[in-house]
Amino acid sequence: MYEKKIPKVLNCGMAVIMEIIGGKWKSYLIYCINNGVRRTSELQRAVSSASPRVLNLQLRELEHHGIIKRVIYTELPMKVEYFLTEFGESLLPVVMAMDKWGEEYIAVFEELMEKKKELPVESE
16 A cells, blocks of 8 residues: 655544545445445446546555455455445444535535536636
């Protein structure tokens, strides 16, 4: 796994949670896995705008942090599934609160995005 040159300072709860779920797709991957989307190909379809490389990297980071576990079935063809660990399940209230907030403000967000389209493009 890639190690950053600048050491991480984890001196508050927000820094810790951002380290764990701060990636672009991590919280959504937790949400999907909790809702039964467990195979790599299913996750790729659920997060189609993420490249397979990014998706794999974020799954590995979640696994490294103990949020998910990867189960490899040695049947033919080989099958890999992801499951939340007990530690990962402790994040569900946070992820569900994020989902609830998003649901409540989806109309506001769509309106803001429409307004943004109407703004003239500024030249530098």
